[in-house]
Amino acid sequence: MVSSLNVIDVSGVTPSDSSESLTLPLTFFDLIWYNLHPVERVIFYRLTDATRPFFDSVIVPNLKSSLSSSLSHYLPLAGKLVWDSLDKKPTLVYSQNDAVSFTIAESKAVFSLLTGNKPFPTTELYPLVPELRTTDESASAVSFQVTLFPNQGFCVGVAAHHAVLDGKTTTMFLKSWAYTCKLQQDQTVNAPLPQDLTPIYDRTVIKDPNDIETEVMNHWKSKLEIISDGNVKSLKILPTPEPSPDVVRFTLDLTREDIQTLRERLKRESSASSSPKELRLSTFVVTFSYAFTCLVRARGGDPKRPVGYVFSVDCRSLLDPPIPSNYFGNCLSASFNMKLTAETFMGEEGFLNAARMVSDSVEELDETVAFNIRKIFAAYPSLPPGAQLISASGSTRFGVYGLDFGWGKPERVAIVSIDQGEVISMADGRDGIGGVELGFSLKKHEMDNLIDLLPEGLKI
Numbered sequence: 009m010v011s012s013l014n015v016i017d018v019s020g021v022t023p024s025d026s027s028e029s030l031t032l033p034l035t036f037f038d039l040i041w042y043n044l045h046p047v048e049r050v051i052f053y054r055l056t057d058a059t060r061p062f063f064d065s066v067i068v069p070n071l072k073s074s075l076s077s078s079l080s081h082y083l084p085l086a087g088k089l090v091w092d093s094l095d096k097k098p099t100l101v102y103s104q105n106d107a108v109s110f111t112i113a114e115s116k117a118v119f120s121l122l123t124g125n126k127p128f129p130t131t132e133l134y135p136l137v138p139e140l141r142t143t144d145e146s147a148s149a150v151s152f153q154v155t156l157f158p159n160q161g162f163c164v165g166v167a168a169h170h171a172v173l174d175g176k177t178t179t180m181f182l183k184s185w186a187y188t189c190k191l192q193q194d195q196t197v198n199a200p201l202p203q204d205l206t207p208i209y210d211r212t213v214i215k216d217p218n219d220i221e222t223e224v225m226n227h228w229k230s231k232l233e234i235i236s237d238g239n240v241k242s243l244k245i246l247p248t249p250e251p252s253p254d255v256v257r258f259t260l261d262l263t264r265e266d267i268q269t270l271r272e273r274l275k276r277e278s279s280a281s282s283s284p285k286e287l288r289l290s291t292f293v294v295t296f297s298y299a300f301t302c303l304v305r306a307r308g309g310d311p312k313r314p315v316g317y318v319f320s321v322d323c324r325s326l327l328d329p330p331i332p333s334n335y336f337g338n339c340l341s342a343s344f345n346m347k348l349t350a351e352t353f354m355g356e357e358g359f360l361n362a363a364r365m366v367s368d369s370v371e372e373l374d375e376t377v378a379f380n381i382r383k384i385f386a387a388y389p390s391l392p393p394g395a396q397l398i399s400a401s402g403s404t405r406f407g408v409y410g411l412d413f414g415w416g417k418p419e420r421v422a423i424v425s426i427d428q429g430e431v432i433s434m435a436d437g438r439d440g441i442g443g444v445e446l447g448f449s450l451k452k453h454e455m456d457n458l459i460d461l462l463p464e465g466l467k468i
C-alpha cells in the first residue's frame with residue numbers, strides 16, 4: 009500500500025516581474041519530445057527541524073517567493089505549449105498572468121526509506137511528483153510540488169515537459185531557483201543571477217540545413233494518425249503502460265574509488281585481450297557500461313535474445329559553431345547500438361565488450377551528431393519484440409547535489425520517470441568528489457538478481 013499523502017494546497021506561482029509576453033518557437037531538438045512522458049525528479053532534503061509550523065511559515069513561503077523571482081528570468085516555464093491551427097508545429101507561449109502549478113503536501117512516508125540504499129516499491133515515489141497538465145489544446149511547461157515529511161525533511165518534486173527543456177536546462181533552472189532562495193534567506197537582495205544560470209533564448213543558434221524538423225514532424229504525424237484518433241495536433245502526452253505493482257527502486261552509490269577499480273579492471277582485461285586497444289574510460293563510459301552489463305545479466309534468459317543501448321548526447325559543445333551552455337531548450341541527440349545479443353555481455357568478457365562499444369560510441373561523436381536523430385527514428389521500429397533496450401536518464405555532469413535552497417545539499421535526487429522503460433538514472437555522486445549515483449527500477453525478482461551482481465565487479 010502506498011503511504012498516504014495529504015494535499016494542503018494547489019496554487020499558481022506567477023513570475024514576479026512579468027510585464028511582457030513571449031513566444032518561443034520549438035526547434036527540431038524540442039519537437040522530438042512533444043508527445044512524450046515528462047521527466048520527473050524528486051529532490052529530498054533531510055531536515056529534522058521541518059515541523060509543520062516551520063514548513064508553513066518558512067520553507068514554503070521562501071520556496072514560493074524565490075520561485076516567483078526565478079521565473080522572471082525563465083518566463084517560458086510559466087507558459088504553455090499551444091498549437092495554432094494555421095501553424096505547422098506547436099509553439100511555447102508565455103502570456104501575462106500565466107502561472108506554474110505549485111502543490112503543497114504532507115506525506116506519512118518514511119523519509120529514510122525513500123532516500124536510502126535499500127530497495128523500496130517504486131509506487132512510493134508517485135505521490136511526490138506533481139501532475140503536468142496536458143490536454144489536446146495545450147501543455148504546461150513545468151509543475152512543482154513541495155512535500156513535508158514531518159520532523160524528517162521535505163522534498164521538491166518536478167515534472168518537466170521534455171519538449172520545453174532538456175536535463176541541462178532543467179538543472180540550470182533548478183540551480184537558479186535554489187540560488188535565489190538561498191540568497192533570500194541570507195537576506196542578500198538584488199544580487200544578479202550568475203551568467204551561467206541566465207538562459208539564452210536565441211533560437212537562431214540552432215541550424216537545420218537538412219530540414220530534420222520536417223522529418224521529426226512527419227514521424228509524429230504518422231504515429232498520431234494511428235494513436236490519437238487522427239488528431240495530429242493533439243498536445244496530450246501519449247499514454248505509457250502502468251509499471252507493474254511489484255516494481256522496486258534501488259540506488260547504487262559508486263565512489264570515485266569504485267569507479268577507479270572498474271577502470272583498472274577494464275585496462276587490465278583490455279591489454280591482456282587478443283585485440284588490445286586504448287579505450288575512452290571516462291566516468292560515463294565506465295559506469296554506464298557496468299550498469300548495462302549487470303542489467304543484461306540480471307535479466308538472464310536466452311543468451312541469443314536481442315539487447316541494445318541508447319544514451320543521450322548533449323550536442324551544445326559538439327555542434328559547429330558550439331551552442332552556449334546556457335542555451336534554453338533542448339539540444340540533445342543520442343548514440344545507440346541496438347542490434348546486440350545478450351550473450352556478448354553475459355560471459356567473463358561481458359563488461360569489457362560493453363565498454364569497448366560504449367567507448368567507440370562516444371569517440372565517434374562529432375558535429376554530425378544531430379543526424380543521429382534520423383537514424384534513431386529509423387532504428388526504433390525495427391527493434392525485435394522482447395528486445396532489452398537499456399537507456400540512461402540524467403547525467404553525471406549536472407551537479408544536482410549542488411542544489412542547496414538554504415537547507416543544505418540534497419539527501420537524494422531521484423528520477424522517477426525511469427519507470428517508463430528500462431532506464432538507468434545517472435547523477436554525479438552526493439560526495440562531490442567524483443562518485444556517481446545509479447538508479448534502477450525493475451521488477452522485484454530482477455532487482456534481487458541485480459543487487460547480487462552489482463558488488464561483484466567492485467571487489468579489488
Ligand SMILES: CC(C)(COP(=O)(O)OP(=O)(O)OC[C@H]1O[C@@H](n2cnc3c(N)ncnc32)[C@H](O)[C@@H]1OP(=O)(O)O)[C@@H](O)C(=O)NCCC(=O)NCCSC(=O)CC(=O)O
Pocket residue numbers: 047174175176178289290291292293319320321322323340370400401402403404405
Ligand atoms: C555523450 C556523453 C554521455 C559522453 O560522455 P564522455 O564519455 O565524453 O564523458 P564526459 O564528456 O561526461 O566527460 C569526459 C571528461 O570530461 C570532463 N568534462 C567535460 N565536460 C564536463 C562537464 N560539463 N562537467 C563535468 N565534467 C566534464 C570530465 O572531467 C570527464 O572526465 P571523467 O569522465 O574522467 O570524469 C556526454 O558527453 C554527454 O553528452 N553528457 C550529457 C548527456 C545529457 O545531457 N543527458 C541528459 C539527457 S536529458 C534527460 O535525461 C532528462 C533530464 O535529465 O531531465
